[in-house]
Amino acid sequence: MAELTLKYGCNPNQKPSRIFAESKAGELPVKVLAGRPGYINFLDALNGWQLVKELKEATGLPAAASFKHVSPAGAAIGLPLDETLKKIYFVDKNAALSPLACAYARARGADRMSAFGDFIALSDPCDEQTAALIAKEVSDGVIAPGYSAAALEILQNKRKGAYNVVEIDPFFVPEPIERKQVFGITFEQGRNGLEIGEGLLQNVVTANKTIPEGARRDLIVALIILKYTQSNSVCYAYGGQAIGIGAGQQSRIHCTRLAGGKADNWFLRQHPKVLGLKFKKGLGRPDRDNAIDLYISDESEDVLGDAVWQNSFAVRPEPLTKDEKREWIAGFKGVALGSDAFFPFGDNIERAAKSGVKYIAQPGGSIRDDNVIEACDRHGIAMAMTGIRLFHH
Secondary structure: OOEEEOOOOOOOOOOOOEEEOOOOOOOOOEEEEEOOOOHHHHHHHHHHHHHHHHHHHHHOOOEEEEEEOOEEEEEEEOOOOOHHHHHHOOOOOOOOOOHHHHHHHHHHHOOHHHHOOEEEEEOOOEOHHHHHHHHOOOEEEEEEOOEOHHHHHHHHOHHHHOOEEEEEOOOOOOOOEEEEEEOOEEEEEEOOOOOOOHHHHOOEOOOOOOOOHHHHHHHHHHHHHHHOOOOOEEEEEEOOEEEEEEEOOOOHHHHHHHHHHHHHHHHHOOOHHHHOOOEOOOOOHHHHHHHHHHHOOOOOHHHHOOOOHHHOEOOOOOOOOHHHHHHHHHOOOOEEEEEOOOOOOOHHHHHHHOOOEEEEEEOOOOOOHHHHHHHHHHOOOEEEEOOOOOOOO
16 A cells, blocks of 8 residues: 545644655555544554554563653553552552553553543554453554454444554564654654663763663663653653653643642552542442542542532542542652753752652753752752653654
8 A cells, every 4th residue: 555545634724635645665554444534543653653663672671652642641661560560550469461461551551531532553463352342442453463363352342433444564674764744844864763771871970870770771662752742742751651741842841740740640649548549339440540640639629529529439538638639649769861962950859859859861061060969969869861862843
C-alpha cells in the first residue's frame, strides 16, 4: 500500500487527508487490520512505536506506551506488578500477565485520567493477555509489530469491529532526513537518531555520585520518553515506568510542577484510604478514575459532598487530609527525573525533591548550573549532566 486515505485531518473541516510513502520502495510500513485510524491516531501511533521500539532496544524488555495528542500519557517496560499496582491499575489480582501485558498495564495505569481514549504502542507482537487488558479500557487503537490469532480476534471484536488495529513492519527504517510543512513552507532536518544509554549518565556533577542500577534504568526510561514528548518536558520515573509527565509547557518549572503533581497522584492512589474505597455497584472504570482523581485532589468535596457521594460510593469515604497526603508522599524515595533541556533555576530541584526525586539526568549548560547543583546537594540528589538536548515538536 503506497497511501491510505484518512477520514479527515486534525479537525473535521481539514480535508482531504492521507498518509503516503515517499520512500524509494513506495510502500507504507503499516497495515490496518481493523477500524479506520485517523490523522491524529497515526501521529500518536508512529511516535508511540518509535518510543517503545527504543525502550526495548535500550533495556531488553518489552515496552508499551499510552499516547494522547502526540505525547505519552504513560510508558513502561515489562517488569512484574505487585498486588498494589494490580489494584490501582484495575488488573485482576489472580491474572497471569506476560511481560508485555505488565508493560501495558503500567503504561496505561500511571496516569489513567490522561490515558482515557489513548492510542497504544507495543514493542512486541500483541499476545492474548495484553489484548485482554486492552479490551477493558477506553482506547482509540493499538499499533504493534504483530498479533497472535487470539489477540487479533479480541481486538477486532472491540467496539463492534471499529477499534483501530495497526500492524507495523518492525524492520522499517525511515529516511535519514525528515520533512514537514507549516503554512506552506517545508521544514527539513536530520532525524533524531541519538542513542540513549548509560553512557549519558557518566558526568555526575553533584556531591552524591551514586546512581544505583535501578535508578540508572529509570533515568534511561525517562530520557527515552522525553525524546518523544512535546517540549518543554519533564518526566518522573520509578520502577521502570513513567509516573508523571509534564509536556508542552512554556516554562520548565511548570513542567516540573505538572509532572510532579502527577507523580504525587500516583503515590496517593496507593494510600490505604484510596485502596479501601467502596465504589457504587456497577460504576464503570472511567467513573472510578474520576472519583479517585477528585478524592485525592483539593476538590474532594465535589465527590464527597452530602448530595453527591452516593453517585460514586456505596459507603461514604473519610476525607484524605492534607497532612495524610503530605506524610504519604514523603514516604516515597528514589524517584528518577529527566529533563529535555537544562534547568535554569534551582526551584525545579526544590519541587522535584518534594516528590521523592533522588536522581536526575539533564543536559546542563545553564549559566546557573552552580545554583542547580547546590540545590541538589542540599537534598542529597545525584545529578548527571548528559550534554544532550531532547526537544521534540
